[in-house]
Amino acid sequence: MAPDKVALRLEVEDFHTDYCAALDEGRYEAWPGFFTEDCLYLIVPRDNFDRGLPLALMRCESRGMLQDRVASLRETLFYLPRTLRHMVSGIRATVQADGSIAAEANYLILQTGHDRKAELFNYGRYIDRFVREDGALRLKERTCVFDSVTVPSSLVVPL
Amino acid sequence: MTQAAPWAKNDVTTVPFWIFTDPEIYRREQELIFQGPFWSYVGLEAEVPNPGDFIRTEIGDKPVIVVRDETGEINVLVNRCAHRGVALCYHDHGNAKELVCPYHQWTYDLRGKLLGVPFRRGYQGQGGMTEDFSPADHGLQKLKVARRGGTIFASFDHAVEDFETYLGPTTLRYFDRVFTGRPLAVLGHSRQRIPSNWKLMVENIKDPYHGSLLHVFLVSFGLYRLDQKSKVEMDDTGRHATLSSTRGEQVANDATQQMRSFKPGFKLADTRLLDGVKEFSGDETVAVQTLFPNLIIQQQTNTLAMRQIVTRGPNAFDLVWTFFGYADDSEEMRRRRLRQANWMGPSGFVSVDDSEVLTISQDGIAAYPDSSALYKMGGSHIRDEQHMVTEGAVRGFYRYYRQVMGL
Secondary structure, three states, rough: OOHHHHHHHHHHHHHHHHHHHHHHHHOOOHHHHEEEEEEEEEEEEHHHHOOOOOOOEEEEOOOOHHHHHHHHHHHHHOOOOEEEEEEEEEEEEOOOOOOOOOEEEEEEEEEEEOOOEEEEEEEEEEEEEEEEEEEEEEEEEEEEEEEOOOOOOOOOOOO | OOOOOOOOOOOOOEEEHHHHOOOHHHHHHHHHOOOOOOEEEEEHHHHHOOOOEEEEEEOOOOOEEEEEEOOEEEEEEEEOOOOOOOOOOOEEEEEEOOOEEEOOOEEEOOOOOOEOOOOOOOOOEEOOOOOOOHHHOOOOOOOOEEEEEEEEEOOOOOOOOOOHHHHHHHHHHHHHHEEEOOEEEEEEEEEEOOOOOHHHHHHHHOOOOHHHOHHHHHHHHOOOOOOEEEEEOOOOOOOOOOEEEOOOOOOOOOOOHOOOOOOOOOOOOOOHHOOOOOOOOOOOOOEEEEEEEEEEEEOOOEEEEEEEEEEEOOOEEEEEEEEEEEEEOOHHHHHHHHHHHHHHHOOOOOOOHHHHHHHHHHHHHOOOOOOEEEOOOOOOOOOOOOOOOOHHHEEEHHHHHHHHHOO
């Protein structure tokens, strides 16, 4: 395999590792920084996605809206304590004609709830469009399409 | 029943916790309420626009199929083959010319009539169904159907009163405010399984008192707050309720002083999230209805949703959200509705507060079945009010619930 293709995949993998670590460790303020200012972030159940229905559980149409989600986690929402752990695998990434990077990956999120019950909380795939800003990858678009259509209780922390 | 604490006759200011956990109570609710003479929500016509279109859903915990036949009529059929009970519709949605059970290929038309039984007459003179077998007696059980303004309701009990009488004039007036007959467009579904008894969801939406305290988002942005012009209105029986209000400003006053949740300084980085326009008749900017037994209709600014309750035993229910707009919405309005959908659903800026509180409500209730809940805010009477400091609509619900359940 071409070395540049492997290098790209490793770069995307490093991105996922940093992104997931920020969420799993509760460093939510770092999360909007993984996106471009004019980003689009969506969490869509797979049945809606497959049927072309536009509804998203979270729809953030700018980095500001991502920051508003973080602010809600810190200041406005009532939610029970939980521990989340992301697993990412099956990364595919290709450079597009416009220089952006189209990528997909599978994700699995395990949750330990307030009642100490452990469960498979959410799983599906990331459908991503990356661009480079100041040499670093940033998400211009991320759609989290989740196969686990019924959400256990509430989906509070972004995927 | 295992309950130890008696429920004083006619008392609706206290409700014993065992009604939220007892398996026998749950069984009776399925029989007397979800299969009783009441209209349960099953879907929108926009989900089955063409002949042959079907969806599957549940009333209480009973699977049913909603299907539009060749004549354009909508039929609601029990999802249970008359032969061995197979739930023969196993796709969430689709289009079919007939309903075929995969097990022995018993085939039904879209009205539930049994059309064919393979090898009914046997093969080469051997086997076959008994002489007394009549296909006419073995159709899919059919429910009574009501349609209004693009919505579909069904009842297991064909003696149910007509839908308009069932709602009563006040509830119907608010219902028609959203469902004017203008064709609807489905924006999508979301589903969550909440580990709490279904009645706690119903009473949450009949309780305006919590809205100003629990929901920082609503309170801070004046979307629903105790000091605003508001109403609680019921039908004559108390089984349905409408909570409505008129949007205000993010200003502090003598009421917000009692709301620890009011954050006058809280600002959004992207205020498009709050961009709402006046759309419906009257002053109200929000009207949320609870229709007995399984539906919450949400109109908050421009976000519209049906929240269908599907029971999953005494200790859990699924909340199935169908967000919708109108087929002739401008692109701008459609985007506004999709943005405002952030307020509601399993990740809603507002509704997460409720699903999380309901979880720990059940934790506390299930552990102490001999205790009871108190509903004395706003007095002990049941009547319409022009304020939010009341649990009157919750009392109305439990008065009616006791009648239906014989409790």
